[in-house]
Amino acid sequence: MKNREEITLFEMEILELLKNVMDPEIEINIVDLGLIYEITYDGDKNINIEMTFSTPACPLGDTIVTNIKETIKQKYADFITNIEIVFDPPWSTDLVSEEGKKILGM
Amino acid sequence: MSVLNSNNAPDASVVKPHFVFGSIALLVLSAMIILADSNLLEAYFNTKILAITHMAVLGWATMIVFGALYQLIPVVFETSLYSEKLAKLTFWIFGFSILFLTYAFWVGSFSGLLIYASLLTFSALFLFVINVILSYRNSKKKNISSKFIITAIIWLAATEFVGTLIALNFKYIFLTETHLFYLKIHATIGLIGWFLLLIIGVGSTLIPMFLVSHQLNEKKLKIAYILINVGLLGLSLNWFLVNYTVIAPLFWLAIAVGVLFFFSFVFEAYNKRIRKKLDIGMKHTLISMLSVFLPIVISLIVMMGFGMEEKFLIRVTTLYGFTVIFGFITTLILGQTYKTLPFVIWLDKYKGLVGKTKTPMPRELYSENIAKGQFYLYLLFIVCMILGFIFNNIVMIRIGSYTLLIVAILYNINVFKIVFHTVKIIKNEE
Numbered sequence: 001m002k003n004r005e006e007i008t009l010f011e012m013e014i015l016e017l018l019k020n021v022m023d024p025e026i027e028i029n030i031v032d033l034g035l036i037y038e039i040t041y042d043g044d045k046n047i048n049i050e051m052t053f054s055t056p057a058c059p060l061g062d063t064i065v066t067n068i069k070e071t072i073k074q075k076y077a078d079f080i081t082n083i084e085i086v087f088d089p090p091w092s093t094d095l096v097s098e099e100g101k102k103i104l105g106m
Numbered sequence: 107m108s109v110l111n112s113n114n115a116p117d118a119s120v121v122k123p124h125f126v127f128g129s130i131a132l133l134v135l136s137a138m139i140i141l142a143d144s145n146l147l148e149a150y151f152n153t154k155i156l157a158i159t160h161m162a163v164l165g166w167a168t169m170i171v172f173g174a175l176y177q178l179i180p181v182v183f184e185t186s187l188y189s190e191k192l193a194k195l196t197f198w199i200f201g202f203s204i205l206f207l208t209y210a211f212w213v214g215s216f217s218g219l220l221i222y223a224s225l226l227t228f229s230a231l232f233l234f235v236i237n238v239i240l241s242y243r244n245s246k247k248k249n250i251s252s253k254f255i256i257t258a259i260i261w262l263a264a265t266e267f268v269g270t271l272i273a274l275n276f277k278y279i280f281l282t283e284t285h286l287f288y289l290k291i292h293a294t295i296g297l298i299g300w301f302l303l304l305i306i307g308v309g310s311t312l313i314p315m316f317l318v319s320h321q322l323n324e325k326k327l328k329i330a331y332i333l334i335n336v337g338l339l340g341l342s343l344n345w346f347l348v349n350y351t352v353i354a355p356l357f358w359l360a361i362a363v364g365v366l367f368f369f370s371f372v373f374e375a376y377n378k379r380i381r382k383k384l385d386i387g388m389k390h391t392l393i394s395m396l397s398v399f400l401p402i403v404i405s406l407i408v409m410m411g412f413g414m415e416e417k418f419l420i421r422v423t424t425l426y427g428f429t430v431i432f433g434f435i436t437t438l439i440l441g442q443t444y445k446t447l448p449f450v451i452w453l454d455k456y457k458g459l460v461g462k463t464k465t466p467m468p469r470e471l472y473s474e475n476i477a478k479g480q481f482y483l484y485l486l487f488i489v490c491m492i493l494g495f496i497f498n499n500i501v502m503i504r505i506g507s508y509t510l511l512i513v514a515i516l517y518n519i520n521v522f523k524i525v526f527h528t529v530k531i532i533k534n535e536e
Contacts, residue, residue: 022467024449055315060453063457066457067461074461074462093320105383106382
């Protein structure tokens, strides 16, 4: 079991890793788009991600979820990734990072 | 985890044939326009214009719309399509009936082939309507977009019903008014009831999604829904029951104001978009939205007459149909093909590979340069044809016709490039 500091560092590493997952329509990674609400790591083998989509009817929803799981699996093969999709609070443009705003030309 | 909509998406084999057929139909359509260019400046109730119109609205536009709708129903209705097998069967009957119907018009076989062709078309459209209505029944989400779509489907059934009556009347004369009278109703409910309502229904979901716009005023769509339907219903009942020419402009006005409310919704989405740069698909879409003003102005001219000579008004009436079919509908379809088809194919080919390896983006499945060339040439085609109709100039019509042929070739190259895309794996960078 890891200590609090190690857990936080690992959660940040996962967040960084998820910058490789792109929204294929908007062509920006899901972290800078502001889709990831929370990442929690239990210090053992479980990673829990709370996230949203830019629209509830997102036709690429499960593709993005698969992409996240596979991306983590590539680096941490024996870890379990649990993803919860929430729409409260709904996604808004305020959640886009400064880097994301640059990419989108906002 | 919530139920995700892409799980409901139909197999790509349901959608792909519609795009292939539709794009070839555009090619055939452009050839038909070249062959019959001089007929375009004559009275609109002639065999060649009828054949061209049906190839345009059924073979090209409706065929692609069917394919796109099968993909979009899970997104808008949040349910899967009622039957994929029925959709495939409908495709074959519909495809054959379009060729049959267009040929019947082209050769002018009104009391012979046309009857069988129109009955076959009616059967295909009936199967489509049933499939969508049963899907809607299972829908968890009955919002304003889905109401637009389902109402459009009902108007499609009405359009086809009137069309079949006209066809049958060529042999078994039973209608009390002239064919032109029913043709006016058939065209109006087809273009406004079917295409316009459908475009608003699908557009009100897709345009904000592609522009990434949020917190839009949906009340505008509700007002548009009421105004357009009341206007269209009023027009149809007026034609069938009393035929008062005085009140018809009021119904047209209701429709025009309804369209303006939709336009205002799109404009709001455009202003609130977070994705500032417009791709080629959205450029087409916004030009299509702007061109909606053309038929509104032209219908006003036709209605009021303004003391213009009859020959000019006949050409302007054809121009009205042209601006709806080519200015509004075709521009939108040309653009939205680049937004929907690459996704259908991308999901089909790369869904199982995401995360495991680097994959191309859907945009990379077609040539952007070809799409850009197609876009600017299409604008040239529209301008040439409008000038040709206004000034009765066959040279402009010819330049426009050949330009459309080049557009159709470019569009076909890209569609086939997308449909026959083979999986490309980009090696992960270390």
